[in-house]
Amino acid sequence: MHKLHKHQARMGYLFITPTMLLFLAFTIVPVVMAMYLSFTNYDVVSRRDWVGLDNYRRLFQDSLYWQTFRNVIFYSVIFVPLNILISLLIALLLNFNKPGVKLFRTMNYLPTLTSAVAAATVWIWLLHPEFGLVNGLLGYLGITGPAWLAQTNTAMLSIILVTLWQSIGSNMVIYIAGLQGVPDYLYESAKLDGASAFDRFRYITWPQLRPTTFLVSTMSIIGALQLFDQAFVLTQGGPANVTKTPVYLIYQQGFNQLQMGYASAQAFVLAIVILVFSYINTKVNKSEESIL
Amino acid sequence: MADTQTNRGALSYKTSVHTPGYKARKWAGNILFYAVSISIAVFMFLPFFWSLMTSIKPSEEIFSLPIRWFPSSISWEHYRTAFTTVPFGLYFWNSLVLAIGGVIANLFFGSLSGYAFAKLNFRLNKPLFMVLLAAMMIPGIVTMIPSFYVLKNFPLIGGNDIFGSGGNGFMNSFWGVIIPGASGSFAVFFMRQFFMTLPTDMMEMARIEGCKEFRIFWNIYLPLTKPALATLGIFTFQAGWNSFLWPMIVLNDPEKATIQMGLKAFSYNYQTDFGPMMAGALIAIVPILILFLVLQKYFVQGIAFSGTKG
Numbered sequence: 001m002h003k004l005h006k007h008q009a010r011m012g013y014l015f016i017t018p019t020m021l022l023f024l025a026f027t028i029v030p031v032v033m034a035m036y037l038s039f040t041n042y043d044v045v046s047r048r049d050w051v052g053l054d055n056y057r058r059l060f061q062d063s064l065y066w067q068t069f070r071n072v073i074f075y076s077v078i079f080v081p082l083n084i085l086i087s088l089l090i091a092l093l094l095n096f097n098k099p100g101v102k103l104f105r106t107m108n109y110l111p112t113l114t115s116a117v118a119a120a121t122v123w124i125w126l127l128h129p130e131f132g133l134v135n136g137l138l139g140y141l142g143i144t145g146p147a148w149l150a151q152t153n154t155a156m157l158s159i160i161l162v163t164l165w166q167s168i169g170s171n172m173v174i175y176i177a178g179l180q181g182v183p184d185y186l187y188e189s190a191k192l193d194g195a196s197a198f199d200r201f202r203y204i205t206w207p208q209l210r211p212t213t214f215l216v217s218t219m220s221i222i223g224a225l226q227l228f229d230q231a232f233v234l235t236q237g238g239p240a241n242v243t244k245t246p247v248y249l250i251y252q253q254g255f256n257q258l259q260m261g262y263a264s265a266q267a268f269v270l271a272i273v274i275l276v277f278s279y280i281n282t283k284v285n286k287s288e289e290s291i292l
Numbered sequence: 293m294a295d296t297q298t299n300r301g302a303l304s305y306k307t308s309v310h311t312p313g314y315k316a317r318k319w320a321g322n323i324l325f326y327a328v329s330i331s332i333a334v335f336m337f338l339p340f341f342w343s344l345m346t347s348i349k350p351s352e353e354i355f356s357l358p359i360r361w362f363p364s365s366i367s368w369e370h371y372r373t374a375f376t377t378v379p380f381g382l383y384f385w386n387s388l389v390l391a392i393g394g395v396i397a398n399l400f401f402g403s404l405s406g407y408a409f410a411k412l413n414f415r416l417n418k419p420l421f422m423v424l425l426a427a428m429m430i431p432g433i434v435t436m437i438p439s440f441y442v443l444k445n446f447p448l449i450g451g452n453d454i455f456g457s458g459g460n461g462f463m464n465s466f467w468g469v470i471i472p473g474a475s476g477s478f479a480v481f482f483m484r485q486f487f488m489t490l491p492t493d494m495m496e497m498a499r500i501e502g503c504k505e506f507r508i509f510w511n512i513y514l515p516l517t518k519p520a521l522a523t524l525g526i527f528t529f530q531a532g533w534n535s536f537l538w539p540m541i542v543l544n545d546p547e548k549a550t551i552q553m554g555l556k557a558f559s560y561n562y563q564t565d566f567g568p569m570m571a572g573a574l575i576a577i578v579p580i581l582i583l584f585l586v587l588q589k590y591f592v593q594g595i596a597f598s599g600t601k602g
Contacts, residue, residue, distance in 0.1 A: 004499070005413065008414070009414035011506070012412035012414035013414055015404045015405060015412070016404075016405045018401045018404070018474075018475060019404075019475040019480055020405075020420065023475075026439050029438065030435035030442065031435065031438070034438045037438060044444070093325070098322070100326070103333075104329045110336065110581075111339070113581060113584055114534075115534035117534075117536050117555050118552075118555060118574075118576040121556075121569060122340075122570065125343065125566050131354070131355045133339075133342045139358070165336065226432065226433055228537055229536050254436075263437055264437050267433050267436065271433060271434040278429065
């Protein structure tokens with residue numbers, strides 16, 4: 001028996017070795033290294049000298065860097081709540097057991113399958129100021145639509161529209177799964193007590209969906225703060241940098257200008273911001289839980 | 293989509309079956325339901341429809357005003373243009389190789405580790421698994437630059453010496469895309485959850501018969517996880533096929549560009565040529581669409597599974 005256990009343990013370690021080696025090389029080492037590189041002037045080609053806090057000092061005076069933060073926070077503040085609200089509403093609607101409901105779910109899910117690049121490419125055409133479908137439809141209503149991607153006041157809103165279109169389908173499915181996990185007897189007894197549909201949502205559905213909402217909001221926040229693909233394809237960060245995001249800037253700084261050390265410092269600060277937001281999200285969800 | 297649908301909708305009506313005006317209210321409810329559902333579905337589907345129509349319109353009809361919903365005649369010319377002006381076929385192939393490579397690696401390493409974490413006893417089982425899980429919270433952007441460094445300075449690869457300098461390492465090679473994602477935390481977590489649900493007595497029986505551990509995994513347990521493997525396979529394929537930033541960093545050689553990079557080049561080079569651009573975008577979606585339609589059942593189950601239990 002003892003021998004068998006030892007054998008089993010050996011095989012266990014053997015089986016996880018490839019994964020753990022990859023994990024070490026592409027997660028553990030990089031995280032430590034990100035920190036180290038952020039204190040150097042690494043430029044891929046020749047230099048990798050210790051420069052101390054220079055990168056961080058520079059970063060605090062870099063107005064473009066902070067502008068990208070403002071951009072992405074503006075984006076997140078609108079995108080994340082809308083994403084949760086819309087996907088929840090659609091999930092509530094499509095949780096009814098009626099003929100055709102599967103088809104509706106499938107159609108809402110289709111945009112999630114597209115790549116960010118393909119979706120953005122299609123939307124460049126849809127948002128075309130003169131010949132695009134969006135402004136064409138607005139024209140039916142007598143509205144002259146803006147040059148969506150070229151104007152500073154609508155560029156980020158366009159990106160919000162595109163990313164919402166692309167992401168609510170998968171969150172809808174997660175919410176439907178969550179809704180189906182709510183035990184039926186809760187609703188039945190509430191109905192016996194004469195609770196209205198709104199009351200049932202307020203006191204049963206919403207609290208029961210808390211873990212689902214936590215999952216959806218955490219993923220949305222982490223994703224939103226790392227916005228890149230759509231901003232890169234739709235607007236190239238413009239006009240006037242209003243859609244340039246931190247990841248975009250880090251990519252440019254690191255891989256176009258080869259200032260890897262400085263880009264690492266930027267990435268590190270962004271990561272801390274993301275972790276702080278995720279943490280706040282955990283706290284918000286926990287505190288609500290304790291109330292109920 | 294979901295087979296385990298509850299009949300909550302039906303239930304809510306049951307309580308009011310005998311009240312007057314029930315039929316009228318049910319009617320109004322149904323009309324409202326279908327009106328809203330159809331509007332949403334149309335909005336979600338419209339971009340697909342519009343890009344398909346654009347891609348098969350004769351060039352002169354693309355820019356016609358007011359909106360022309362259907363083409364007067366169908367032309368495949370834009371699809372031909374998409375494949376001839378940029379090497380779109382090559383990009384398609386490159387993406388396919390990368391995505392399938394990612395799928396095979398993740399299914400194998402993910403299930404191997406998942407099995408070990410779920411079924412084998414070893415002292416560091418729990419702590420190592422917790423570390424792996426915690427790492428899922430680390431944003432990708434942090435590891436991007438150092439991962440580049442690790443791949444570029446990998447010893448004895450791509451002209452590098454033992455200290456990792458001199459050459460290009462895994463840069464500009466498909467391995468540079470496949471290896472870092474070869475066994476993700478998610479794959480391990482997902483497979484572990486599935487192996488946990490399988491009974492252990494088959495394992496004990498096989499051990500008594502003198503079966504080797506790898507054969508127990510490979511011949512007895514792995515075949516039972518086909519639904520999980522299918523789901524994970526779809527997820528991994530989708531992630532690999534749709535990824536953009538990392539391949540763009542690793543692969544500089546135009547011969548190695550992926551379909552997403554090719555599509556981007558489209559919108560640079562053919563700014564006003566929307567016909568081929570829409571054709572390209574649709575071609576880039578097709579493989580995922582086919583995979584989804586064929587394996588739809590697994591797909592949605594998988595999302596529900598990872599979504600509610602993640």
